[in-house]
Amino acid sequence: MIYVDTLILGGGLTGLSTAYHLQKLGRTNYLLVEKESQPGGLCRSIQKEGFTFDYSGHLLHLHTPYGKKLVRELLANNLRRVQRNAWIFTGNSQVPFPFQAHLYALPEKERQLCAQGLRHLPTKLPSNFENWCLQSFGKGIYELFFRPYNTKLWGVSPKYLTCDWCGPFVPRPSRAALMRSLTRKPSRPIGYNAWFYYPQSGGCGALVEALAKRVLNLRTNLRVSQIDLHRKTARVGRKMVQFNHLVNTLPLPNFLKLLKNEPRLSQLANRLQAAPVLVYQLAVRGKGKKFSWIYCPDPQDPFFRVGQQSSFSPNNAPSDCRSFYVELPGTLQPGKTLEKQIWTALLQKGIITRCDKKLFSFWQMIPHAYARYDKNRARTVQTIADKLAVRGCYLAGRYGNWEYSFMETSLLQGRETARKLVSTEVL
Ligand SMILES: Cc1cc2nc3c(=O)[nH]c(=O)nc-3n(C[C@H](O)[C@H](O)[C@H](O)COP(=O)(O)OP(=O)(O)OC[C@H]3O[C@@H](n4cnc5c(N)ncnc54)[C@H](O)[C@@H]3O)c2cc1C
Structure with a gap:
């Protein structure tokens, strides 16, 4: 004893x-x-063949x-300070993050949907995350981004979630600022992660x-x-x-x-329930577009977010290479079939190109990633x-x-x- x-x-x-x-x-x-x-x-971080990987992104x-x-x-x-370079890829559009502050980047039809939703914001709905989004952003923004993205991440419809987690995580501009974003960029970056810190080396x-x-x-x-x-x-x-x-x-x-x-x-x-997350870690040789992370709400994409680990610090990958973490619902089965679907979607979105040479990849499962x-x-x-x-x-x-x-x-x-x-x- x-x-x-x-x-x-x-x-x-x-x-x-x-x-x-x-x-x-x-x-x-x-x-x-x-x-x-x-x-x-x-x-923790994992060192592998000159690359440093975190358990998906850890900023x-x-x-x-x-x-x-x-x-x-x-x-x-x-320690280094890094500016966010994050996007939402939905349909054929690439919208800077946060979605609700960059509605001008949407095609006309989607922009009209968002404008219509903002003109008719509902009030006094029962409290759940779906209603919180509808009241804060309107139906258009909810249907185009919040509903599909959060359904993938949490593994259930937003109507089964409460909104007591949203405060620090979901930027909530005023209605006037949302309306302005239909036509122009916000005057300053928005959200808790506009800048973040990251170790120079060691992940x-x-x-x-x-x-x-x-x-x-x-x-x-x-x-x-x-x-x-x-x-x-x-x-x-x-x-x-x-x-x-x-x-x-x-x-x-x-x-x-x-x-x-x-x-x-x-x-x-x-x-007590959790949403598990499956992570596909990928190392490629090839120089491509630099970004911090990209949200992918569309249901046909198997993943909901892709981060570029090599963008957080030059020491995370050799100079002629890039590394990515691809986050997927933890209910999916890792394996060759899923890997093929991931590659098809990454290529189609231009996140990687045919010039990139795959060096290696591996899977990580995070069983309790998000307490539901x-x-x-x-x-x-x-x-x-x-x-x-x-x-x-x-x-x-x-x-x-x-x-x-x-x-x-x-x-x-x-x-x-x-x-x-x-x-x-x-x-
Ligand atoms: C996908 C994802 C991305 C994230 N990204 C970010 C980010 O960018 N920025 C940020 O600030 N936060 C991020 N987080 C949150 C961050 O990971 C957590 O806040 C932090 O790791 C919590 O640390 P912890 O020590 O509480 O839990 P853990 O890191 O889970 O530590 C618990 C420890 O308990 C040990 N353990 C388990 N069972 C036993 C046992 N029976 N006996 C002994 N030991 C045991 C485990 O091995 C583990 O080491 C992210 C989380 C996830 C899931």
């Missing part, structure tokens, strides 16, 4: 940040366990002074590596397989760990299923968090809290969790 004050589950960005901030508060009596051989979770959106300060401390000179993984180096009690290759909240013990690898406090950053349904003799909590796991904001999510997560908090167990991070959030949120929640842990200590 190992005894620790705090056991932190999961050595991704949130677990690492929690450990780092506990140390900063002078507490080292913790153990951080990670099942993989490398820490970092979804923020640093830093919106708080502390988030910026911490990342600058961790990455020092290994997003450079950030978690820098953090992991500063964390004292991280143990990798250790999987937690059972947790007893009454006895305050966990089976970790082949050992038992006794703890006072527990911090969970694992995907919440997975964590609940590890709980011993907690049938009510374990059952709540079934109420359906009608059960908020209440279920709150019930679980309340029941766990009274037993000294805290939830943190995008998957621990079962939410849609940024890497910066992971860093900040790590600090917040460390502070909570210290404030609840019995002195």
Whole structure:
């Protein structure tokens, strides 16, 4: 039996940040366990034949002074600021992102549809994401972009989603600005990701590596397989760990299923749904159009977004090459047939050309990529968090809290969790 004050589950960005901030508060009596051989979770990067790949795109959106300060401390000179160059490819049109701020780029018929929708914005509809879009943007914009894109990404119709995630993610210009965008470009870039930060070298993984180096009690290759909240013990690898406090950053349904003799909590796991994402990573030799990422809402395209990894830093690929991450609904089966469909669509859209020579490709599956904001999510997560908090167990991070959030949120929640842990200590 190992005894620790705090056991932190999961050595991704949130677990690492929690450990780092506990140390900063002078507490080292913790153990951080990670099942993989490398820490970092979804923020790791993969080095392959001179290329650097992230788990699809992982760009640093830093919106708080502390988030910026911490990342600058961790990455020092290994940080660059990049301007977004993002598009929506729909039908034969190429519209700059965000769609709703660049309606002038649409053909006449589609523009008229959007204008008509904006003239008749509905009000007082029941609250769901579909109605939020209709009220904010009108039917034309919803049908041309928001409905098809979000149906692909979330795997369900927007009418089954709530809108409590939209705030930071979906730019919502005023009606006057939407009307203006029918005829002219906005005067300034719009949205949380107009500029973003990215490591000069090492991909997003450079950030978690820098953090992991500063964390004292991280143990990798250790999987937690059972947790007893009454006895305050966990089976970790082949050992038992006794703890006072527990911090969970694992995907919440997975964590609940590890709980011993907690049938009510374990059952709540079934109420939490996720949209999985399949990623097709591709390296080609050939110089082509440079872009950050492209949204592809049209149902006939198998993917919903394509990012150009090599555009984020010149160190992500050899100078005569480019690399891409192609994001697809995780319900699709990876294999030759799907690969052929991807290539056909990429060529047809001009994202790659016949001059590009494929060097290699590989697949990644992210099973819990997007916690689904359906009608059960908020209440279920709150019930679980309340029941766990009274037993000294805290939830943190995008998957621990079962939410849609940024890497910066992971860093900040790590600090917040460390502070909570210290404030609840019995002195
Ligand atoms: C497709 C996609 C794109 C994204 N792009 C961006 C972006 O551009 N910008 C941005 O800010 N954010 C982005 N994010 C969000 C970002 O990935 C998360 O906010 C962040 O990775 C969350 O870190 P975490 O530590 O909470 O979770 P994870 O990274 O999931 O870490 C959890 C860790 O727990 C470990 N673990 C699991 N089970 C066990 C077990 N039984 N025992 C021990 N260890 C276990 C896992 O191996 C993992 O290391 C993106 C997410 C996705 C899915």
